[in-house]
Amino acid sequence: MFQPNMFESHHHLLEMGSKPHENEDYESKSGTDNMEAPSGDDQDPNDRPKKKPYHRHTQHQIQEMESFFKECPHPDDKQRKELGRRLGLVPLQVKFWFQNKRTQMKSQHERNENTQLRDENEKLRAENIRYKEALGSVSCPNCGGPASVGEMSFDEQHLRIENARLREEIDRISGIAAKYVGKSMLSYPQLLSGASGEIFGVSDLLRSIPGPSEADKPMIIELAVAAMEELIRMAQTGEPLWVPNSDGLGEVLSEDEYMKTFPRGIGPKPLGLRSEASRESGVVIMNHINLVEILMDTNQWSSVFSSIVSRATTLEVLSTGVAGNYNGALQVMTAEFQVPSPLVPTREIYFARYCKQHGDGTWAVVDVSLDNLRPATISKCRRRPSGCLIQEMPNGYSKVTWVEHAEVDDRAVHNIYKLLVNSGLAFGARRWVATLDRQCGRLASVMAINISSGDVGVISSPKGRKSMLKLAERMVMSFCTGVGASTAHTWTMLSGSGADDVRVMSRKSMDDPGRPPGIVLSAATSFWLPVPPNQIFDFLRNENSRNEWDILSNGGLVQEMAHIANGRDPGNSVSLLRVNSPNSSQSNMLILQESCSDATGSYVIYAPVDIMAMNVVLSGGDPDYVALLPSGFAILPDGDNNQTRGISEVGSLLTVAFQILVDSVPTAKLSLGSVATVNSLIKCTVERIKGAVLNDAA
Template sequence: MNEMCGLLHLNNPCWVKSSTDERWFIHRENYDKTFPNSNRPYKSPTARIESSRDCGVVPMTAIELIQIFLDPIKWMNMFPTIVTEARILDFLDSGNMGISIQLMYEKLHILSPLVESRDFFFIRCCKQLNHTTWIMMDVSYDLFKEIQTCAPSYAWKFPSGCLIPDMGDRKSLVAWIEHAQVDEKNQVNHIFRDLLYGHQTYGAKRWIVTLQTMSERNNFPMDATCPTRHGLKKEGLQNVKQISQRMVKSFCEILSMTEKLDFSTSSELNNTYRVSIRENEETTQSKGFIATAATSLWFPLAFKTVFNFLKDDKTRYQWDVFAKGNNVTELARVLTGTLPGNNITIIQSYMLKENNMLLLEESSIDEMGAFLIYAPIDLPIVTSIANGGDVTKVDIFPLGIIISPDGRLASERGNNGSAKDGSILTVAFQQLICTNNNSISQEQRMEAVTSVLNLLSSTVLQIKAALGCLD
């Protein structure tokens, strides 16, 4: 905790500013001198250190944030695009005297099926420093060292976390520090890994921006801004937000595919497609198996340009397989933030209309990236949701697109050092395979894989063609 408090001082000599991108990082020699510790993780020639700091104003009180950080379910829901899994392993201090300490596990992911997720076993300590200020600190605990060192990716968290002074008026200033050592043994997709890491994918700024975006989403006034025949009243609006959040979280979870692949992909696909089949373990959903296909690819366009194109109803027919070359109609819209494009929409498309279905979609954009996640839902279920019905038992199998800046410095882009914006698209589709028992034949597996891969590759090709990026 002393180390964490020391690093939170902006004038600490451990911090130096990068001459290329203005980011702050920890100077190793100064750090080791200031905070000597013989119990740090093993040294490896393939390991690297990641460190960063950032701060921002969040529209929540300090105590509300601490309550979220101490609850693994709320923690996952607040950071659905970062945290795949989280749970408490043990309570080390119950929270007396303004301090709470617990042993936790979490899995973090990078929103690409081509890069491994990270597993952390760590101690989380939340302490009230004074009437208005709290601190949250995480530090790795070597509970399962043998398991971790055999894993594809070994990650160790040095003291990291945030300081939260409450500003009043339901706002807090959050100062965040991330400091970790990572040793990735799988170097296959180093190009995508380096492009994504260059944008501080696990850095402090991403945690801050995500916290701001989700806090705004959760506290944004509920109001349908587009006429709807489903009569979205308060209960219906709350239901739409709830099921949409489950959809986004579910989509992000399926992208951690590197450790559970079932099929090898052909060289024609450039080894960037990933396919898996898993049993549906959601107790409230239809029984069966789910085939998932995902890929990540680079585009020579800024992520905002790509997002604005994909989000435009007038151009959706050019790439969406559900549109089948026809225009789509927006039936309802629920705002989730002040930025254009941050909303939940109910869409009618040509193919789904024939099957008495609608499309539920949530889109979001901030300075760290954007996403467009959607799922087909039966019309009677949409009507039930709008009328305040139970959303916990609704089947939802989301598809979608994540758009990330490619993370390279301007000096590294384009020819002769000229700046050239780029972005990485991660596209994923999934399909339910219904069976009469708890098994699936090889023929069913191959049919499902072929079907979901065709949908994915067709969508990717159509997006490339529409954006003029076929080469």
């Protein structure tokens, strides 16, 4: 049986790693060039800012920040602190230097782009006149006489207009890209000219390229422009392209109609891959501009969608867009998509992401795989044009229409997850929209300047509330990156761990203020239960039933000390729990917990936290220095709408995951006894949960 002393040492180590940062009170130090006063939650209304001494940056500091700006113009809090520490500046000085630099770059871009846009306007007018004259002098193929526009085929007229517009857009993006990649971008208008119907015919060229190179960039631009056209039509077209599902609960893509509508695209479907297409619309509480920024910023995107995106990297930015926004932005990326279970392989994608503002004010962001640029690689997943349309709505809301279209080899998916993956709920549009809607509600809660009526307990200020929500966000992200099948996060898979149905990984933690130092074991397992997801979610998040499954609470009374309502759903909340354990050495242990739910899945994630560190957070202090090892649960529907398992109940797929500190010395050797203990812990927890929820369901 699991011994509680492991958690005692864990608790002690949390105290060691959670002291507030020594430079936390930095606002009293020297200012920076062009320094502005803090605003919003960063400023105490009773403490008016005093005039700060003028501070001129050294040449070395400027060079270092210029270099960092090229890689990351929007550093987060942690990056600003690290940069400031290296350069002898306080984070606020770094923050305002980057703000001023972004403003300067924006003004410079706007001047350049205004000139370019005026030139393009003239060019388009001249092109218009030329096409009108050309169409007026077309001769009839039968008699040689003049032909009216009406006698030309509709398809030919449409293709001429489309090709002219696409060629203009390619030339424009190529011109912008040339400024940022330092070389002239070639244009290939002949690929799109004439009425051949091969608007999307760039894939033949892509197949002949051995790998990514400078020569690939013009082709990436053309592919991105064509993908944008396809996304718009996929998002806006109904039947016969999209037809109602047989159960009347959605729509499916007609593959025959798709191939007729988009005959070229990125080429035919490779052998062994299964097509997966879905479309979903929803209204979310976020301004359309902020939403575009999240999608185009890799860090924000992977943070907001941390339950889906296990890792993401921007390899190269071909265009930053025009007029200081993301209109025309194009970047090459890699990403890994996951389901929160070790039993579903991740999907690795190498793709281009292109953003464009359309004439009606709608924004669109499209992804398209670039596998054809590296034909030697056998891809197990590729994305045909996928992404979303974003329409501005009143009062800061946006309407989002999402399209997901992929071709995948999912033969390695475990049997209990096959129905979920095949239903499209695992990776499809519905999951992206539901996750976005839930996260937008959460962000709105973070940005609230008043204490909500749904908040109760020991939180006494908006600063404390915001700090606690920020700590919970980091906890959720840390959980998501360790629970799926991805092994790209410094984890080492342990073979021969003694349990085939439990995946065990280890990691050595050093010099990370957000984690206790030492050897950490992560254990995860997934299983099916004949109980609806909402019933399991309510059971696991309820503090009154916690001692039925939580070995950590050791039979003690669990009391909710603070509660933050986190979005529209009453189940979405962040809580601070106190465990009054009968074991005196564990008395008054605190647990931070976030529970969240949407139509495609639910999570209950928690971590023991040090009391002193939590007091700092509740008073509005920096949460980045609180050490966390999150554990928890991911609850998904089983995807079996028709009960094909032969059981009448609606079922759930439950993943249980733990992170445990097994040794406080990072250089120590991992003992087999520690692995066995973690295995016992997770198996005991699973048995307790099964016993409790199945008894309740009986």
